[in-house]
Amino acid sequence: MKKLLYAISGALSCFVLIMVLTSYDHELTHKEINGTIIDGFEERYFSSINKNDLFHYYRFLLSGSGTMEGDAVISGGKLNITTGTLNKNAKDWVRHGGRSADEPQLPASFVHFYDPTQKEGEQYLKDLLDSWYLSWGIENPKTDHVSWAISDDRNEYNYEAAKQHFKNALEQSAEDFRHLNMSHAWRAFGQTLHLIADMGIASHVRDDAHPGVGAGLIGHNWALDADPYEEIVYKYLGKNGIDNLLKGKVDPKVEKFSKEAKTVKEIAEKLAEYTNENFFSHETISGANVTPKIHPDKTYPSPKLEDCSYNSTRNIYTKNIGGNSVVMCKDLSYLAAFNNFRGYPYIDEECVISQATALFPQIKEAGINALRLFIPKIKVEVTALGDNHIEGKVTHTTDDEYKEEIKYNGPVVIKKASNLSKIGVVNCENGEFDADINLGSFDPTSEELIAEIECGYVYIRSEPFTQIPEPKWRYVQLVFKKVDGIWDFSRNGVIEEGSKGVSLSNSMYLRGDFKDGVFTLDLDTVISGYPNKLKATFEIDNTRQRIIRGSFSKEVIPEDNPEHNFDYLSFEVYDIPAKNWTSNYGLFQLHAEEVCNSNNLRNVRAGEGQKLVNTKFVWELKTYSCNDYSDLSISFRETKL
Amino acid sequence: MAIFLIGINCEKTINPPDNNDDPIIVDETQVLEVGKSIESLFLSADIKDILDAFTPSSQNHYKDLIESSSEETLKAFGEAFKTRELNVQGENYAEFEFTADGRTFSIALSLDGEGNWKISRI
Numbered sequence: 001m002k003k004l005l006y007a008i009s010g011a012l013s014c015f016v017l018i019m020v021l022t023s024y025d026h027e028l029t030h031k032e033i034n035g036t037i038i039d040g041f042e043e044r045y046f047s048s049i050n051k052n053d054l055f056h057y058y059r060f061l062l063s064g065s066g067t068m069e070g071d072a073v074i075s076g077g078k079l080n081i082t083t084g085t086l087n088k089n090a091k092d093w094v095r096h097g098g099r100s101a102d103e104p105q106l107p108a109s110f111v112h113f114y115d116p117t118q119k120e121g122e123q124y125l126k127d128l129l130d131s132w133y134l135s136w137g138i139e140n141p142k143t144d145h146v147s148w149a150i151s152d153d154r155n156e157y158n159y160e161a162a163k164q165h166f167k168n169a170l171e172q173s174a175e176d177f178r179h180l181n182m183s184h185a186w187r188a189f190g191q192t193l194h195l196i197a198d199m200g201i202a203s204h205v206r207d208d209a210h211p212g213v214g215a216g217l218i219g220h221n222w223a224l225d226a227d228p229y230e231e232i233v234y235k236y237l238g239k240n241g242i243d244n245l246l247k248g249k250v251d252p253k254v255e256k257f258s259k260e261a262k263t264v265k266e267i268a269e270k271l272a273e274y275t276n277e278n279f280f281s282h283e284t285i286s287g288a289n290v291t292p293k294i295h296p297d298k299t300y301p302s303p304k305l306e307d308c309s310y311n312s313t314r315n316i317y318t319k320n321i322g323g324n325s326v327v328m329c330k331d332l333s334y335l336a337a338f339n340n341f342r343g344y345p346y347i348d349e350e351c352v353i354s355q356a357t358a359l360f361p362q363i364k365e366a367g368i369n370a371l372r373l374f375i376p377k378i379k380v381e382v383t384a385l386g387d388n389h390i391e392g393k394v395t396h397t398t399d400d401e402y403k404e405e406i407k408y409n410g411p412v413v414i415k416k417a418s419n420l421s422k423i424g425v426v427n428c429e430n431g432e433f434d435a436d437i438n439l440g441s442f443d444p445t446s447e448e449l450i451a452e453i454e455c456g457y458v459y460i461r462s463e464p465f466t467q468i469p470e471p472k473w474r475y476v477q478l479v480f481k482k483v484d485g486i487w488d489f490s491r492n493g494v495i496e497e498g499s500k501g502v503s504l505s506n507s508m509y510l511r512g513d514f515k516d517g518v519f520t521l522d523l524d525t526v527i528s529g530y531p532n533k534l535k536a537t538f539e540i541d542n543t544r545q546r547i548i549r550g551s552f553s554k555e556v557i558p559e560d561n562p563e564h565n566f567d568y569l570s571f572e573v574y575d576i577p578a579k580n581w582t583s584n585y586g587l588f589q590l591h592a593e594e595v596c597n598s599n600n601l602r603n604v605r606a607g608e609g610q611k612l613v614n615t616k617f618v619w620e621l622k623t624y625s626c627n628d629y630s631d632l633s634i635s636f637r638e639t640k641l
Numbered sequence: 642m643a644i645f646l647i648g649i650n651c652e653k654t655i656n657p658p659d660n661n662d663d664p665i666i667v668d669e670t671q672v673l674e675v676g677k678s679i680e681s682l683f684l685s686a687d688i689k690d691i692l693d694a695f696t697p698s699s700q701n702h703y704k705d706l707i708e709s710s711s712e713e714t715l716k717a718f719g720e721a722f723k724t725r726e727l728n729v730q731g732e733n734y735a736e737f738e739f740t741a742d743g744r745t746f747s748i749a750l751s752l753d754g755e756g757n758w759k760i761s762r763i
Contacts, residue, residue, distance in 0.1 A: 226751040226761065231731025293702065334721060334739075334746040335706055335763060338714045344702070346762050348747050349729050349736055 029234050030098030032242045033197045033360070034190050037367035038062050038091045044368060046549075046574065054372065057380070059459040062090035066457050069176075070183025073100040080104065090186045090457045097157065097190015098197070101149070110141045111148040112198055115207045116272040117300060123147075127209035127294055145204065146272070149195035150265045159195075159264055159374075162188030163401060166376060169455050170396075173410040173427070182456030189374055192264060193367050199272040200363035202281035202355070203227050206300060228282055232352040245353075245360040251322025254362040258369035262400040267373075271366045277302045278321045279355055282347040285329055290345055303328065305345065317345065324358035327351045373401050375458060378408070382451050382465035385444050390414060390426060391434045392451050392462065407431045408453065417448035417464040428453070519550075538573070549574045669727060672735045672750065675758040676725055679748075683719030686712040696751050696759040703763055721746070734761075 042062060045055040070093065072086040081103045088096060102108045113125035123144040143152060150159045165185035169178040198204040210227030237245070257270040280303060283293040287304030308317035308328050315332035318325055329351055333343025347355075377397040384391040394408035407430045414423045414437060423442050426435035433451075442449065448464035521536040538550030553570035682691050691707055692700050707715075721741035728736040733752040738745055749762035 226731075226734040228734050228736070228749060231734040232729055232736075235729055235731055293698075332744070332746060333706075333763065334718055334741060335710050335714060337744075337746075338717060339710065346749070348749070 029230070029237055030101070030194050030197055031095040032237055033363060033367070034095045034098035034193045035091060036242055036246065037193055037196075037364055037371065038094055040364050041368045041371045045372075046572070054377070055375070057461050057463070058375070059461070061457045061459065062094075064089060064457060066090075068093065068179040068183040068186070068456065070180060070187060072096055072187070073103045076100075076103040076105065078104060078106045088183070090182070093183050093186035094190035094193065097187040097192070098194050100157065100187065101191035101194035107141075111143045111152075112145045113204050113207060113209070114145040114199065114268075114272050116205060116269060116276050117298075125207060125209055127207045145195055145198055146265060146268050149192055150268070155191075157184070157188040157191045159188065159192040162186075162192060162374065166374070166456070167402065167404070167406050170376065170378075170406050170408050170410070178410065178455060186456060189371070192374075193370060195268050196264075196271060196367050196370055197363050199268050200275055200359045200366070201229060202275055202279040202284070203229060205272040205276040206281045206284045207298065208281040208283050208294060228347055228349070229352050229355065232349050233356050236353060236356070242360070245356050246364060248357045248359075248361045249323035250361045250365045251324070253322060254365055258366045261369060261373065264370045264373050264401070267366050267370050271362065274362065275359065276300065278319075279303065279326075279359070280329055280347065285345045285347075305329075315342065316350075321358055322362075324361075325354075326358045327354035373399075376402050376406055378406070378453075378460050380412070380451050380453055380460050380462040382449065382462050385449070385465060385467060388436055388439055390437050390451075391432075393432045394428055394453060395431060410453065410455075413452045413454075415450050415452060415461075416442060417450050417466075420450075423449060547573055547575075669730055672727060672730055672758050675750065676722075676727065676737055679760065680719050680722045680725075683715050683722060686715040686719075688715075691715065694760050695763075696753055696761045699751075699759070699761045699763075703760075706763075717741075 042060050045053075045058065045060065067087040067089050069085055069087050071083055072088070073096070074082045074084045074086075076099070086096075102112075110125060113127075115123045115126075123146070124140070124142045125144075126140075148155055148158070152158055155161075162185045165181040165188065169181035169185065172178060172181070202208070203210055208227070210230075233245075251274070254271070254274060257274075258267055261267045261270065284295075284300060285305065286292045286299045288306045290305055292299055303319065305317055305328075308319045310317055314330075316330050317328040319328050320326070327350055329345040329347050331342045331345045336343035377399060379395050379397070380392065381395070382390060382392040392412070394412070396402070396406040396408070398405055408428050409430065410428060411425050412428045412433050413425050415421060416423060423439060424437045426433050426437055444467045448466040450461045450464050452459055452461040454460075519536070519538045519540060521534060523532075523534045525532050525534065533555050534553070536550065536552045539548040549572070551570065551572045555569075679694055682694055688707055692704060695703060710718075722737075722739050724741070725737040725739040728738040728747065730736075735750040735758065736747050737750070738747045740746070748760060750758045751761040753759050
C-alpha cells in the first residue's frame with residue numbers, strides 16, 4: 001500500500017529524501033486482493049440459478065482475452081511516476097487500480113486512513129501531528145480515505161468517476177470510446193477496492209501511521225516505528241500466495257452488512273467500523289492496564305485485552321471473531337521473562353498471519369458486494385419479432401449508486417438462443433431498438449432468439465424471445481442414469497485399496513420439487529448403508545431442451561467417522577444442451593475431459609485426497625407431454641449404463 | 642491542498658512494458674550484520690550502547706526495562722541471541738527469532754531515516 005520515500009525541503013524548492021512511511025505493499029498485495037474479489041464475484045454470480053437473481057441475465061468475462069486500452073501507471077514512485085497506455089482485460093485493470101491507488105506514494109499515504117470513531121470531517125490521519133507535516137513544508141491534507149476514494153475531485157480515479165465512465169461507455173456507441181471509458185471505469189473501481197482492502201487493516205482504521213522513522217526527529221513522544229502487518233502480509237503473499245489467507249470464515253455480521261448495503265461507501269464505512277472494533281494495530285493495543293503506544297488520549301473502546309483469552313504457556317491473547325480464532329497479540333519478552341514479569345504486548349508474524357486470515361475473507365466479501373453495487377442494473381428485452389424486423393428496449397433501473405437513468409446507445413447482438421450463434425446486429429438509440437434484420441435461416445416459429453449487449457466485457461442478454469407455441473408438458477423426468485466417478489482414493493499420498501465410485505444405488509428414486517422451471521433436491525438419505533447428503537438445483541428449459549444452469553453435490557458421511565467425508569463430489573453446470581434430443585427424449589453425457597476443457601462443468605470439487613479419473617456424469621432427460629399442467633413433476637433415479 | 646505543492650511529476654511514455662509485477666528485492670545482508678552487532682552490544686552489557694541501537698521512539702519505551710536489567714540479564718540475552726534466525730524481512734521491518742530454555746522469542750527491527758536498522762521491539 002504505502003511505502004514512502006518522502007521528499008521535501010523547508011522552502012519547497014529542493015527536496016531532501018527521507019524514508020517516512022511504509023506499509024502493505026501495493027505492488028502485490030492489493031493486486032492480489034482485487035484479483036481474488038473479481039474471481040469470487042464471477043464464481044458467485046456464475047451460478048445465478050433463479051430468474052429473480054440480480055445477475056441472472058448477465059455474463060461476466062472479466063478475466064478473458066478481451067482487452068481495453070487505457071492510461072496506466074507504468075512505474076511508480078514516491079513523488080514521480082511514469083504513465084503510459086496499456087491494454088488490459090477488465091480483471092487486470094481492476095488489479096492495476098489496486099496498485100495505482102498508491103501512486104504517487106507520498107501524497108497517497110496521507111489520504112489512506114479513516115477513523116470511524118471520529119465525527120465526519122475529523123476521520124483523517126491525525127497520528128502524524130500538524131507539526132510533523134509543517135516541519136517538512138506541507139500541510140496536513142485532512143482528508144480521510146473514504147472521502148478521497150469515493151468522491152474527492154482531486155482523485156481522478158475515484159468511485160464516482162468509475163461509475164460516470166461506466167455510464168459514458170453505455171451511452172456512447174463508438175467502440176474505441178467505450179473501451180477507453182471502461183478501462184478508466186475498471187481501473188477506478190480497482191482503486192475503490194483498494195479502499196475496501198485498507199478498511200480491513202487495523203492500522204488504517206485506528207489512526208496508526210507507520211513511518212519507518214520520524215518520531216524522534218521531530219521531537220514528540222509517539223512511537224512511529226514500521227508496521228509489521230503490511231510488510232509481513234506482503235512477504236507471506238509472495239511466498240505462499242493468497243489462498244491460505246482466504247481460509248478463514250466470513251463473519252455473518254460482515255456478510256449481512258455487505259449484502260444489505262445500498263452503496264459502496266456504506267460498505268467501506270461498515271468494514272472500517274468492524275476492523276476498528278475487533279482488531280488491534282501494533283501501536284493501539286490497550287486494556288488490562290496497558291496504555292497504547294500512540295495517542296493515549298484517544299484509546300479505542302474495543303477490542304480490549306481483558307476481553308481476550310490469555311494463554312500463559314504461550315503468552316498469547318486470543319479472541320474468537322466471527323468464527324475465526326485470532327491471535328490478537330503476545331507479551332512474551334526475553335528481558336521481561338528473565339525479570340519474571342510479562343512484557344508489553346506486541347504483534348509479530350504469528351499474530352499478523354492470524355489477523356490477516358480472519359480479515360481477508362471479510363475484505364473479499366465486502367469487495368464482491370462492492371462490485372455487485374458497481375454493475376448498473378440493466379434489462380434487455382425483445383418486444384416484437386416480425387418478418388426480418390425486430391424491436392426491443394434496454395432499460396436501466398436507477399438505484400442509490402446510479403441515480404440518473406442510463407440511456408443505452410450502441411450495438412445489440414441478436415443470437416439464436418439454442419447455440420448463441422449470431423444472427424445479426426442492430427443499433428440501439430436511447431434505450432430502444434427497432435430495426436430490420438436478416439434472420440437468414442432462423443425460424444421464429446420453431447426457434448428462440450436473444451438480444452445481448454456488452455460493455456467492458458459485461459454481457460447482458462434478454463430472456464429468450466419466442467413465437468413457439470407453449471409446450472404442454474405434463475411430466476418432466478430428469479433421470480440420473482449414472483453419476484459415476486471412478487476415483488483414486490488416497491490418504492497422505494497412499495492409495496487406498498480398490499476404487500470407489502460416487503453413484504446412486506439402483507433402487508433410489510429421489511423426488512424433488514419442480515417449480516417455475518427450477519428443480520431442487522435437498523435430501524438426507526441412506527445409500528448402500530451410508531448416510532448421504534444430496535443436493536441438486538437445476539434450472540431447466542424444456543422448450544430449448546437444455547439445462548440452463550445448476551449444481552449438484554453428494555457427500556457420504558461414514559458412520560464410524562462422521563467428521564471425515566471420505567466420499568464427496570460437487571459440481572456446477574451451465575448451459576448444457578441435450579444430445580440426441582427428440583420430441584420427448586434427451587440424453588447427454590459429460591466426461592472428465594469435458595470437465596477440464598469445456599464450460600459445461602464448473603467448480604468441480606471432490607473430497608480430500610480424491611482424484612478424478614475417467615469420471616463420467618451421464619444423465620438422461622425424459623419429457624412427457626400432456627394437456628394438463630396440474631401434475632408437473634421431475635425426479636431423479638439411477639439406471640444402469 | 643498542500644499535498645499537491647510538493648512537486649509531483651507525471652511522465653508519459655509510449656508503448657511501455659507492463660512490468661509492475663516485479664517483486665521487491667530485499668537485501669538481507671545489512672540486517673544480518675545488525676543482528677551480529679546487537680549480539681555484541683548485549684554481551685558487552687553497555688546500557689548506553691544498547692539504547693543507541695533502538696529507534697528513537699522505542700528508546701523511550703524500553704529505556705526503563707533496559708536500565709533495570711542486570712548485567713547478567715543483558716549478557717544472557719546476548720548469549721541467547723546467538724541462536725537467532727532472521728524470521729522475516731520487509732523493506733522497513735524485520736524480525737529475528739531466537740530460543741532460550743526451550744522457548745522462542747523474537748525482536749523486531751525498523752529502518753530509520755538514515756537507512757540504519759534499529760530495534761523497535763524487544
